Amino acid sequence: MKVLVLNGLNPNQPESNRFKDIVNSSFGLNSSGFEMVDLHTKKIHKCRGCFDCWVRTPGECFVKDDSQHICNLIINCNLLVFLTPIVYGGYSSYLKIMLDRIIPLISPFFVKYKGEIHHKPRYNKYPALLGLGIQSYASSDEVKSFKQIIYRNSLNLHSPFFHAETFMNTDDEASVKNTMIDIILRMEDLNYAE
Amino acid sequence: MQNKTAILLIGSPKPFKSSSENIGKLLLGYLAKEGFATDIEHIGMAIREGAVDKVIHKVNNSDITIISTPLFVDSIPAPLISFLELYQNDKQKTNKKLIGIVNSGFPESFQNDTAIEVLRLFSIHNDFYWAGGFTIGCGGAFGSMDLHKSKMVKHIAESFQEAAICLSKGDTILKEVLEKASKPIMSTFIYVFFGQLGWYLQSIKYHNQFNLKARPYAK
Numbered sequence: 001m002k003v004l005v006l007n008g009l010n011p012n013q014p015e016s017n018r019f020k021d022i023v024n025s026s027f028g029l030n031s032s033g034f035e036m037v038d039l040h041t042k043k044i045h046k047c048r049g050c051f052d053c054w055v056r057t058p059g060e061c062f063v064k065d066d067s068q069h070i071c072n073l074i075i076n077c078n079l080l081v082f083l084t085p086i087v088y089g090g091y092s093s094y095l096k097i098m099l100d101r102i103i104p105l106i107s108p109f110f111v112k113y114k115g116e117i118h119h120k121p122r123y124n125k126y127p128a129l130l131g132l133g134i135q136s137y138a139s140s141d142e143v144k145s146f147k148q149i150i151y152r153n154s155l156n157l158h159s160p161f162f163h164a165e166t167f168m169n170t171d172d173e174a175s176v177k178n179t180m181i182d183i184i185l186r187m188e189d190l191n192y193a194e
Numbered sequence: 195m196q197n198k199t200a201i202l203l204i205g206s207p208k209p210f211k212s213s214s215e216n217i218g219k220l221l222l223g224y225l226a227k228e229g230f231a232t233d234i235e236h237i238g239m240a241i242r243e244g245a246v247d248k249v250i251h252k253v254n255n256s257d258i259t260i261i262s263t264p265l266f267v268d269s270i271p272a273p274l275i276s277f278l279e280l281y282q283n284d285k286q287k288t289n290k291k292l293i294g295i296v297n298s299g300f301p302e303s304f305q306n307d308t309a310i311e312v313l314r315l316f317s318i319h320n321d322f323y324w325a326g327g328f329t330i331g332c333g334g335a336f337g338s339m340d341l342h343k344s345k346m347v348k349h350i351a352e353s354f355q356e357a358a359i360c361l362s363k364g365d366t367i368l369k370e371v372l373e374k375a376s377k378p379i380m381s382t383f384i385y386v387f388f389g390q391l392g393w394y395l396q397s398i399k400y401h402n403q404f405n406l407k408a409r410p411y412a413k
Contacts, residue, residue: 048208055396060408075411087275087279089311090275109393139315145315
């Protein structure tokens with residue numbers, strides 16, 4: 001199973017390295033083809049909202065930076081993992097600046113999907129989606145919002161499966177690791193291995 | 195007595211003529227008619243020009259802050275998240291109100307709910323009074339057109355006018371007023387038909403009409 005982790009943790013927050021290490025060790029030991037992209041080290045411009053990726057250079061953003069390589073990794077993995085602090089119930093700006101650039105992966109044309117209007121898939125298959133959100137303060141509303149965004153992303157990305165898990169930044173390593181290994185085993189049971 | 199103040203923050207990365215600016219200015223105009231002194235800031239420009247502190251200062255001194263933004267991948271765009279991450283409440287002014295307006299290219303306005311929830315949670319965490327969130331679909335249909343003259347968005351204009359009256363009285367925006375703005379601008383069938391046609395017509399300009407299904411990353 002090819003796993004791609006988009007690490008949107010804030011490098012200036014003290015717990016970021018700890019969670020990055022836990023994810024690295026949990027996935028690294030349990031998945032062949034594991035890759036983590038530290039988004040804060042990449043050159044990614046903000047999306048201009050021009051839609052050139054749909055009509056001018058179909059399937060690819062007109063602005064050249066690291067986002068093209070990351071889009072390529074996304075569409076060719078089996079499991080896409082968003083690792084992020086929960087920011088007001090959503091993603092960090094480190095993660096979101098990349099996610100705003102993934103629209104070339106879908107078509108501009110509309111289709112009715114699960115009773116709603118969404119964009120048609122551009123590719124034959126899309127990765128399953130896993131959201132890992134880290135809270136610095138407890139808020140059930142923010143957890144609910146984070147999980148809802150992962151669900152909505154899974155619809156728009158045509159993901160065959162999605163799951164969202166949240167942690168407190170004070171959670172101990174062993175419990176976080178156990179939860180992650182449980183998730184990985186569940187994902188593998190769903191037979192996403194190539 | 196000093197005028198009450200309202201500031202519009204535009205979350206669209208487009209510097210000019212965005213749907214977010216257009217729709218945000220419509221509400222701001224009605225607040226001006228109700229006697230509010232108004233101001234506008236583009237978040238993308240403020241970040242690029244290193245003027246975030248200035249915008250935060252303005253927000254902290256405004257009675258009402260309106261955030262008008264497009265929906266980007268089920269949430270607000272990254273530059274607006276950056277701004278929210280940097281925001282510091284100086285707590286000098288109390289009873290500040292926050293209003294969200296999220297528009298998207300989907301015909302169903304409810305697809306904007308997740309982005310509105312992010313703005314609501316920001317307001318709660320930073321001691322704003324959440325005055326309400328407007329979710330508007332079919333953003334591609336009105337773009338930068340004159341909203342005062344358009345019959346298509348008459349219900350949105352009426353909703354904003356009623357909202358401005360609520361806010362001038364110091365009230366929150368009524369649920370039915372918010373719901374009125376969320377009503378569809380046109381039928382889903384018509385919106386989707388003209389939307390598809392629009393993509394084809396735009397692609398012809400780049401001689402890409404037969405290449406719209408390209409899969410550059412397929413292996």
